[in-house]
Amino acid sequence: MSTRRFLPILLCVAGVAGAQESLENDHLLGGTVEDSLLDGCFVAFSARNTDPTVDGHDNLWTIEKTLVRLQPMPGPPEGGDLGHKGFFKWIDWGAPSSRSPMLALFDDVFMAEEQGQLSGDRMGIPPGKLAACANNVMVWLGPGDYPAVLPDCFTVTKDRSVWDNAVADWNRRHPGVGS
Numbered sequence: 001m002s003t004r005r006f007l008p009i010l011l012c013v014a015g016v017a018g019a020q021e022s023l024e025n026d027h028l029l030g031g032t033v034e035d036s037l038l039d040g041c042f043v044a045f046s047a048r049n050t051d052p053t054v055d056g057h058d059n060l061w062t063i064e065k066t067l068v069r070l071q072p073m074p075g076p077p078e079g080g081d082l083g084h085k086g087f088f089k090w091i092d093w094g095a096p097s098s099r100s101p102m103l104a105l106f107d108d109v110f111m112a113e114e115q116g117q118l119s120g121d122r123m124g125i126p127p128g129k130l131a132a133c134a135n136n137v138m139v140w141l142g143p144g145d146y147p148a149v150l151p152d153c154f155t156v157t158k159d160r161s162v163w164d165n166a167v168a169d170w171n172r173r174h175p176g177v178g179s
Helices: 160-173
Strands: 012-014 021-024 030-034 037-041 043-047 060-064 067-070 088-090 102-106 109-112 130-134 136-140 154-157
Touching (some): 021 037, 037 043, 037 160, 043 060, 067 160, 109 160
Parallel strands (some): 012 037, 021 043, 043 088, 102 130, 109 136, 136 154
16 A cells, blocks of 8 residues: 555636546545535546556545536547546446555535436446445436446435535635635
């Protein structure tokens, strides 16, 4: 396990056109993202490295009290006029040998208005990578049921006011940062 860590607190990222990932963890480190607003992501969190000697599977990436919204961006790599991927971009999605870090998710609000360009399961949590989880909300504004199976630590709602109220509260607590 790496002793190197990261700790972005009070981060605000809003719809950066052309950006692939809002937060990249290319070294597969453990760390914490806390009290942040990621409003308009193509992919929210990326933990990928093509170098097979870089291994973060024993590291823990904690995301807590953070608001995350996916937003369709122009010219997605899979084609079409607009699109996004999922919340997480992990190495070898679903493979037990994935070198990406483990996840801990606490008190977060996620929102998506449509399924990402990859399969529906890619809108969920990377399989086998959830170490701890409590009190998260998924605001789903797309058609039908949410396209991925989420763990019991998530409540799914179609009520956009849950997102809007969470963002308003975040902006109230951090005047001038995210408004």
